[in-house]
Amino acid sequence: MATSKFEKKEQLYEGKAKVLFATDDPDYVVQYFKDDATAFDGEKKGTINNKGVVNNTVSAVIFKYLEGEGIKTHFVEQISERESITKHLEIIPVEVIVRNITAGSICRRLGIKEGIVLKQPILEYCYKDDDLGDPFICESIIYAFEYATPEEMKYIGDTALKINDLLSKFFGERGITLVDYKLEFGRFKGEVLLADEITPDGCRLWEKGTNEKLDKDRFRQDLGGIEEAYEKVLNKVME
Numbered sequence: 001m002a003t004s005k006f007e008k009k010e011q012l013y014e015g016k017a018k019v020l021f022a023t024d025d026p027d028y029v030v031q032y033f034k035d036d037a038t039a040f041d042g043e044k045k046g047t048i049n050n051k052g053v054v055n056n057t058v059s060a061v062i063f064k065y066l067e068g069e070g071i072k073t074h075f076v077e078q079i080s081e082r083e084s085i086t087k088h089l090e091i092i093p094v095e096v097i098v099r100n101i102t103a104g105s106i107c108r109r110l111g112i113k114e115g116i117v118l119k120q121p122i123l124e125y126c127y128k129d130d131d132l133g134d135p136f137i138c139e140s141i142i143y144a145f146e147y148a149t150p151e152e153m154k155y156i157g158d159t160a161l162k163i164n165d166l167l168s169k170f171f172g173e174r175g176i177t178l179v180d181y182k183l184e185f186g187r188f189k190g191e192v193l194l195a196d197e198i199t200p201d202g203c204r205l206w207e208k209g210t211n212e213k214l215d216k217d218r219f220r221q222d223l224g225g226i227e228e229a230y231e232k233v234l235n236k237v238m239e
């Protein structure tokens, strides 16, 4: 790993899975990935050994791949096992869920079974607020409360679908089905960039052939073998 020109400074924020630190440059931050895991809006808490190391590397590989394919992201460089430098964004408080196959909340909401392959991807939006449990919202709510502008949402929607094609291909070539996942975007110097992380914490990933779950559902559903599943994703992503 190359030595970084950025110097790590004070802690800015601690989230559920990551800690953000300032650097000597206000435009850049350090993202530190923890082993802490939560589910069901923080009701279930635990630790997944080595998750921070796996997720930092998985996310770095995926963000570099997306950048190479023309997607603008916040990622700058991985500087240690658990740390990466990213651009210091103003996060847009809209979580974008992309679904290719039914699982999780859409099954509960619509009373349908898991594993239905969708005719076209579904894009859903949630308001990013842990205390409210990230409620489901629609575009008119986003505009009425000015969470994002129509121009930003057009860009976010188009980009999320492009990312979906790229990630489905990336995981597919590595023997993994991309079921669903969450994306976040932020503003930086007049541009909208892909932010946060893309890891087995925020994606549903099923092994092709066996349909074995290789993601946080193993933690949510107490399926066991969570560390091994995350390691498997890391190894496949590094192929």
Ligand code: TYD
Binding pocket: 095, 097, 103, 104, 105, 106, 126, 134, 180, 181, 182, 201, 202, 203, 204
């Ligand atoms: P979803 O099925 O809406 O919710 P749940 O995980 O409660 O069943 O989640 C769809 C995908 O998005 C799933 O891979 C988990 C991810 N996600 C997050 O990472 N964070 C979130 O706050 C939400 C709502 C979803």
